[in-house]
Amino acid sequence: MRVEIAGDGTPELAAVACLHGNEICGKTAIERVLAENPDVERPVCFVIANEEAIAEHVRCIDEDLNRAFPGDPDGNTHESRLAAEMLPHVRDCAVLDLHSTRSHPKPFGLIAQLNERTKRLACATGTSRVVDVSYIAGGLIDHVDGVAVECGLRGTEQAERNAERILRNFLGVMGALDTLSEAGDPELYRIFDVVEGAGYEFVGENFVRVETGTVFARRDDEELRADQSFYPVLMSTDGYKDILGFQAERVGKLSDV
Ligand SMILES: [Zn+2]
The missing domain is CATH 3.40.630.10 (Zn peptidases)
Structure with a gap:
């Protein structure tokens, strides 16, 4: 270290x-x-x-x-x-x-x-x-x-x-460096579930809402469909060994929370 x-x-x-x-x-x-x-x-x-x-x-x-x-x-x-x-x-x-x-x-x-x-x-x-x-x-x-x-x-x-x-x-x-900088006001998402499983191809896009009933991943002849709408976060075909990624909800601007 x-x-x-x-x-x-x-x-x-x-x-x-x-x-x-x-x-x-x-x-x-x-x-x-x-x-x-x-x-x-x-x-x-x-x-x-x-x-x-x-x-x-x-x-x-x-x-x-x-x-x-x-x-x-x-x-x-x-x-x-x-x-x-x-x-x-x-x-x-x-x-x-x-x-x-x-x-x-x-x-x-x-x-x-x-x-x-x-x-x-x-x-x-x-x-x-x-x-x-x-x-x-x-x-x-x-x-x-x-x-x-x-x-x-x-x-x-x-x-x-x-x-x-x-x-x-x-x-x-944060006041440590005298440099061009600007605080943002990010959009807050909250993870509420994990999608488990290996070998899936993720066919959605992160932070793009998946509507209820839509296919968001495939493996051979199998399809994963959203049983409720969500925003994919850290979801990828080959990012993790045992999980596809996470499901999140969109909460709103951080300053409003
Ligand atoms: Zn890391």
């Missing part, structure tokens, strides 16, 4: 990359910002988490780090020990956690706890959509006030550019 503190004092802000070792856009973004030796107005903790997984170009070594928090210093897995080592660095910070995905090219935020601080963080990313993922348990953002961002398609330069823009915007809005 690489931890860099910019500025003096105890950081109140943190930017985290590579909880998943094969999602390097956040690492690129952090390295581009740090390369400028930024003159921060508030101290910021930058974390590049799973360096062992990065070196092997894999999501994780033993288990998903983003399901390993709070972790255990004597745990049986690399990720359990790493989670325990990492959490104290960011526990009291407002956290931006950068990811990439197989499901959707445009950035969107994820929040696990809806409170005034996380709402402000979600707005600070500047993304146009944010998803309440409290239905899915276990990520870093369950343990800190934070927002995760899916910055774009895994392994693309576009995801790296998006991650850099989001990081700079976040640092600007």
Whole structure:
């Protein structure tokens, strides 16, 4: 794990990359910002988490780090020990956690706890959509006030550019960096169900409403039809091993919630 503190004092802000070792856009973004030796107005903790997984170009070594928090210093897995080592660095910070995905090219935020601080963080990313993922348990953002961002398609330069823009915007809005930045007012979606199963082809589009009765996935001769309308989120043909993705409802503008 690489931890860099910019500025003096105890950081109140943190930017985290590579909880998943094969999602390097956040690492690129952090390295581009740090390369400028930024003159921060508030101290910021930058974390590049799973360096062992990065070196092997894999999501994780033993288990998903983003399901390993709070972790255990004597745990049986690399990720359990790493989670325990990492959490104290960011526990009291407002956290931006950068990811990439197989499901959707445009950035969107994820929040696990809806409170005034996380709402402000979600707005600070500047993304146009944010998803309440409290239905899915276990990520870093369950343990800190934070927002995760899916910055774009895994392994693309576009995801790296998006991650850099989001990081700079976040640092600007949160008062750490004197830079062009603007808080957004994203549309809030809330996940209410998971679609399980392997080997399905997803034939819809994320954040595009699937009407009741519509086919949204196929496997051989089998079709999945919506038994109620929903918005697909993190849904993809090959993003996960055992699930197709998630079903969400659209709640409204975050500022109205
Ligand atoms: Zn990820």
